[in-house]
Amino acid sequence: MNSTPKASSRAGSGARGRVDWRSLGPLAPVVVFLGILFVFPVAQLLWLSLFNDQGAFTSVHYERLFDSAVYVKVLGITFRIAAWTTLLCVVAGYPVAYLLATARVHTRNMLILWVLMPFWTSFLVRTFAWMVLLGRRGAINEWLQALGITDAPVKLIYNFAGVMIGMVHALMPLAIVTMLAVMRNIDQNLSLAASSLGARGGQSFWRVYFPLSLPGVASSALLVFIVAIGFFITPALLGSGREIMIAQVIIEQMEELLNWSFSGAVAVLLLGTTLVVFFVYDRLFGLSTMSATGGIVDEAERRPGLISRFGAYVGGRLITLMGWICDRFSDAVEMLRAPRPERPRATLSRKVLWATGMLVLAYLVAPSFFVIPMSFSEAAFIKWPPEGFTLQNYEMFLGDPIYVGAMIRSFVVALTSAGLAMLLGVPAAFVMARRPMRGKGVVFACILAPVIIPHIIIAVALFYAFAQVGLVGTTIGLVLGHTVISVPFVVVTIMAVLKNYDTRLDQAAWSLGASKLRTLRHVTFPLILPGLIAAFLFAFVISLDELTIALFVSGGQTPTLPKQMWVDAIFKLNPMVTAVSTVVLVFVTSLILVAEFARRRSEKVMG
Amino acid sequence: MTDPSYKLRILGLRKTYGPVVALAGADVDMHEGEFLTLLGPSGSGKTTMLMLIAGLIQPEHGEVWIDGRLSTYMPPHKRDLGMVFQNYALFPHMTVYENIAFPLRMRKVSEAAIRDEVRRVLDVVQLAGIEARHPRQLSGGQQQRIALARCMVYRPPIILMDEPLGALDKKLREQLQLEIRRLHRDQGITVLYVTHDQEEALVMSDRICLMDKGEIVQLDTPDGLYFRPESVFAADFLGESNLLDATVRRIEAEVVHLEGPGGVPIEAPARDGLSEGMAVKFMIRPESVRLLEGTESADNTLEAALQDVILVGQVTKHYALLAGGTEVSATSLTHHRLPRFTQGDPVRFGFDRQSTVVLPVSGPTPAA
Ligand SMILES: Nc1ncnc2c1ncn2[C@@H]1O[C@H](COP(=O)(O)OP(=O)(O)O)[C@@H](O)[C@H]1O
Numbered sequence: 001m002n003s004t005p006k007a008s009s010r011a012g013s014g015a016r017g018r019v020d021w022r023s024l025g026p027l028a029p030v031v032v033f034l035g036i037l038f039v040f041p042v043a044q045l046l047w048l049s050l051f052n053d054q055g056a057f058t059s060v061h062y063e064r065l066f067d068s069a070v071y072v073k074v075l076g077i078t079f080r081i082a083a084w085t086t087l088l089c090v091v092a093g094y095p096v097a098y099l100l101a102t103a104r105v106h107t108r109n110m111l112i113l114w115v116l117m118p119f120w121t122s123f124l125v126r127t128f129a130w131m132v133l134l135g136r137r138g139a140i141n142e143w144l145q146a147l148g149i150t151d152a153p154v155k156l157i158y159n160f161a162g163v164m165i166g167m168v169h170a171l172m173p174l175a176i177v178t179m180l181a182v183m184r185n186i187d188q189n190l191s192l193a194a195s196s197l198g199a200r201g202g203q204s205f206w207r208v209y210f211p212l213s214l215p216g217v218a219s220s221a222l223l224v225f226i227v228a229i230g231f232f233i234t235p236a237l238l239g240s241g242r243e244i245m246i247a248q249v250i251i252e253q254m255e256e257l258l259n260w261s262f263s264g265a266v267a268v269l270l271l272g273t274t275l276v277v278f279f280v281y282d283r284l285f286g287l288s289t290m291s292a293t294g295g296i297v298d299e300a301e302r303r304p305g306l307i308s309r310f311g312a313y314v315g316g317r318l319i320t321l322m323g324w325i326c327d328r329f330s331d332a333v334e335m336l337r338a339p340r341p342e343r344p345r346a347t348l349s350r351k352v353l354w355a356t357g358m359l360v361l362a363y364l365v366a367p368s369f370f371v372i373p374m375s376f377s378e379a380a381f382i383k384w385p386p387e388g389f390t391l392q393n394y395e396m397f398l399g400d401p402i403y404v405g406a407m408i409r410s411f412v413v414a415l416t417s418a419g420l421a422m423l424l425g426v427p428a429a430f431v432m433a434r435r436p437m438r439g440k441g442v443v444f445a446c447i448l449a450p451v452i453i454p455h456i457i458i459a460v461a462l463f464y465a466f467a468q469v470g471l472v473g474t475t476i477g478l479v480l481g482h483t484v485i486s487v488p489f490v491v492v493t494i495m496a497v498l499k500n501y502d503t504r505l506d507q508a509a510w511s512l513g514a515s516k517l518r519t520l521r522h523v524t525f526p527l528i529l530p531g532l533i534a535a536f537l538f539a540f541v542i543s544l545d546e547l548t549i550a551l552f553v554s555g556g557q558t559p560t561l562p563k564q565m566w567v568d569a570i571f572k573l574n575p576m577v578t579a580v581s582t583v584v585l586v587f588v589t590s591l592i593l594v595a596e597f598a599r600r601r602s603e604k605v606m607g
Numbered sequence: 608m609t610d611p612s613y614k615l616r617i618l619g620l621r622k623t624y625g626p627v628v629a630l631a632g633a634d635v636d637m638h639e640g641e642f643l644t645l646l647g648p649s650g651s652g653k654t655t656m657l658m659l660i661a662g663l664i665q666p667e668h669g670e671v672w673i674d675g676r677l678s679t680y681m682p683p684h685k686r687d688l689g690m691v692f693q694n695y696a697l698f699p700h701m702t703v704y705e706n707i708a709f710p711l712r713m714r715k716v717s718e719a720a721i722r723d724e725v726r727r728v729l730d731v732v733q734l735a736g737i738e739a740r741h742p743r744q745l746s747g748g749q750q751q752r753i754a755l756a757r758c759m760v761y762r763p764p765i766i767l768m769d770e771p772l773g774a775l776d777k778k779l780r781e782q783l784q785l786e787i788r789r790l791h792r793d794q795g796i797t798v799l800y801v802t803h804d805q806e807e808a809l810v811m812s813d814r815i816c817l818m819d820k821g822e823i824v825q826l827d828t829p830d831g832l833y834f835r836p837e838s839v840f841a842a843d844f845l846g847e848s849n850l851l852d853a854t855v856r857r858i859e860a861e862v863v864h865l866e867g868p869g870g871v872p873i874e875a876p877a878r879d880g881l882s883e884g885m886a887v888k889f890m891i892r893p894e895s896v897r898l899l900e901g902t903e904s905a906d907n908t909l910e911a912a913l914q915d916v917i918l919v920g921q922v923t924k925h926y927a928l929l930a931g932g933t934e935v936s937a938t939s940l941t942h943h944r945l946p947r948f949t950q951g952d953p954v955r956f957g958f959d960r961q962s963t964v965v966l967p968v969s970g971p972t973p974a975a
């Protein structure tokens with residue numbers, strides 16, 4: 001595809017292996033930035049957990065970690081919750097991704113918005129929505145009783161099921177989007193070819209489509225699992241108190257006990273766990289399956305590790321079995337309704353797929369909208385159905401100086417950090433997308449690391465680092481912290497845009513007499529402008545919705561909006577929160593729609 | 608019922624996608640062992656027709672008869688057809704061996720028999736010894752042959768091929784054209800072939816089905832299609848042609864007299880559907896046009912001003928403008944004694960009545 005420009009620029013860069021450092025200059029700011037604000041603080045955290053005040057080695061924190069059964073148990077719970085979340089996300093997300101991948105372009109573009117919207121709408125808002133829906137006096141319980149299915153309210157949340165509902169809801173869009181990236185690269189003719197060669201629907205799916213989609217399943221499972229083990233909001237708000245995850249321990253140690261070294265040790269444990277998960281994944285599937293947003297990894301290029309060979313064997317058996325089961329199932333269906341040459345075949349499987357997909361999408365999209373009617377309710381506490389109509393929740397919200405301050409602060413921080421992320425990320429994306437260089441993979445991994453590593457680790461590390469230089473509780477500290485996690489999104493988005501960009505346009509401009517700078521200004525930027533806007537808005541929304549880093553870095557007196565909502569929710573859920581949620585929901589959703597349309601326009605412009 | 612001597616027959620087959628008519632009621636018959644090619648520009652419905660025949664999509668109307676059996680809505684695995692896809696559609700996660708074994712496994716053939724069959728068919732396509740490789744590790748030509756092998760291994764009596772050589776370079780394409788023809792002859796398979804390359808269609812086919820915008824324009828032998836096109840589209844699509852406006856003046860039993868550009872009288876063989884005063888076009892192939900020397904005469908002549916003489920290897924092309932500004936070209940074998948011309952020289956082009964084809968004009972055209 002883009003081998004020609006690559007080959008020619010490689011030839012142009014002279015002797016093999018010699019790097020033109022000046023051409024990599026634009027990469028420097030982001031490398032320095034992440035070095036200081038990400039790598040160094042995390043390393044320092046590691047150090048802190050291993051050495052005492054005098055700089056002598058100590059394993060006391062880790063001994064304490066493993067001495068007490070509590071923490072081992074928490075680790076176990078964390079794994080159990082993350083594993084269940086991953087399983088549910090992948091299993092329920094797969095049909096949706098498959099549906100999207102095989103639908104017509106127009107249908108797909110519409111449905112994708114429904115997946116993306118909850119992906120970006122405020123995480124806290126969605127959690128509140130579940131509380132509204134599933135609470136003792138929530139909509140589901142009211143309906144169940146109205147329909148006479150139950151007599152008394154059923155306990156739907158504040159237990160393991162509640163945690164699962166919330167976490168799967170939060171992470172399934174990520175699973176779907178990741179699987180979709182791989183599935184869209186699967187040639188649909190392959191399934192047709194399998195049919196023409198004598199495979200029935202089920203056989204063709206299990207033997208051809210499914211194996212080809214596995215890299216997507218694997219990478220989405222990895223991402224979901226990694227993100228899930230760093231979760232704390234959902235278990236804290238929807239759990240029973242027994243579903244304590246490791247991130248909650250870190251918060252507790254920091255906030256209540258002020259034991260930085262020990263929480264550092266817990267964070268390192270979490271980090272270690274993350275790395276182990278990556279390692280196992282790499283052994284099983286190869287990390288390269290991740291990078292290529294799709295791209296089927298050639299079997300022959302894979303490392304023939306023992307695990308993967310075993311996996312291949314088991315997988316082969318499983319696929320044969322599934323194919324067999326589907327054949328028997330088709331036999332049964334054909335007994336009821338034999339195919340006849342003069343009668344159109346029923347597209348039963350497609351209908352089942354649509355029904356499943358719509359059900360899952362409804363689960364993803366619908367809950368958030370429940371907060372909207374609730375925000376106009378006159379009731380003094382949150383209960384379904386809303387009573388009457390009043391704006392008092394909004395009046396309360398806008399009359400509360402803490403909330404208004406928090407909202408303004410969030411806005412300023414999001415705007416500044418998105419700008420900073422663009423300044424750092426755009427030049428880096430250009431280098432990453434266009435310049436050949438050795439060790440690109442390593443640099444890319446470093447830039448992506450802040451997304452992949454649980455945010456709570458970054459938060460703790462930054463808190464400690466900022467405390468030393470007095471940045472805790474400052475707007476600058478927040479901006480820097482948010483930029484660390486939004487810069488990878490900017491780089492990835494712009495890189496994707498540049499991948500579709502035909503560099504011959506630039507060459508044409510040069511040949512027509514434009515200087516490099518003028519080319520950039522008059523040709524390149526106008527063409528990628530929608531992509532730039534999308535990247536900016538994504539960075540903006542990430543910061544606006546960010547809670548983990550804000551929780552630590554913003555001081556008690558200067559909260560961001562999510563932090564203020566969190567603090568309130570922990571104590572008591574006030575109806576006012578539905579008004580705040582509605583405002584955030586509407587605002588963020590419109591931004592995301594704008595960003596998504598901008599991104600699509602850039603795709604369309606560049607063919 | 609349908610005549611059982613047809614191997615494959617479609618009747619009034621129609622498929623639409625929303626407002627797009629992909630195939631508008633097509634009728635085609637094929638005899639056993641025939642090589643029929645669907646030829647047409649991209650988007651003319653060729654792939655759609657193949658998929659309907661293979662059962663990969665379902666039609667709205669019409670019938671598909673395979674081997675004398677009605678098969679319109681039968682699932683694909685119940686039709687004994689083979690299909691080679693546009694970009695081969697080799698399964699990337701399977702080795703060459705597994706790819707070729709796939710249709711046999713679906714038919715529950717024993718592993719021992721599969722081994723023999725795969726070996727046999729790899730010999731046929733002259734690619735023995737690459738069983739363990741993955742499709743990605745093969746060249747385009749090799750992938751093409753594997754796709755062919757995978758399709759032939761279960762000996763389907765009918766094979767559908769969708770632009771199987773479209774992605775290859777010219778030289779390889781010509782080589783594989785010959786190989787496919789050889790396979791077709793040796794194995795006695797009935798082949799429905801798709802291409803948008805007219806030369807390929809002419810080289811390979813027993814008959815050509817010319818398509819445009821979801822409709823069959825003409826179904827004829829290569830010879831018939833080339834020398835007796837029935838429409839402007841057919842004349843224009845296949846080979847080079849001079850298409851000129853004319854009006855019908857007089858119709859006789861064998862001959863129709865036309866008034867050509869600038870009032871020149873033109874004679875052509877008579878055909879149906881003409882009436883006096885009707886605006887038509889007439890078509891003449893450049894290789895049927897001669898440069899007339901001196902007082903030499905021909906059935907039809909055109910006077911023009913020479914614009915360009917281009918030597919294209921074995922042939923030389925002359926381009927000239929008629930008085931009305933229409934370009935006419937003549938192609939002749941390159942000959943070192945060809946008289947030299949300079950631009951603007953008056954020339955006389957001559958051509959036989961028998962090689963002149965009158966074509967009805969579809970849609971309104973300005974009179975000549
Ligand atoms: N799955 C589809 N959905 C919508 N339109 C389609 C689909 N498949 C084909 N078409 C349309 O049907 C027409 C015929 O397509 P096709 O049979 O693929 O043409 P060809 O193979 O001759 O290039 C085209 O206009 C194409 O856009």
Ligand SMILES: [Mg+2]
Pocket residue numbers: 650653654655693769
């Ligand atoms: Mg086609």
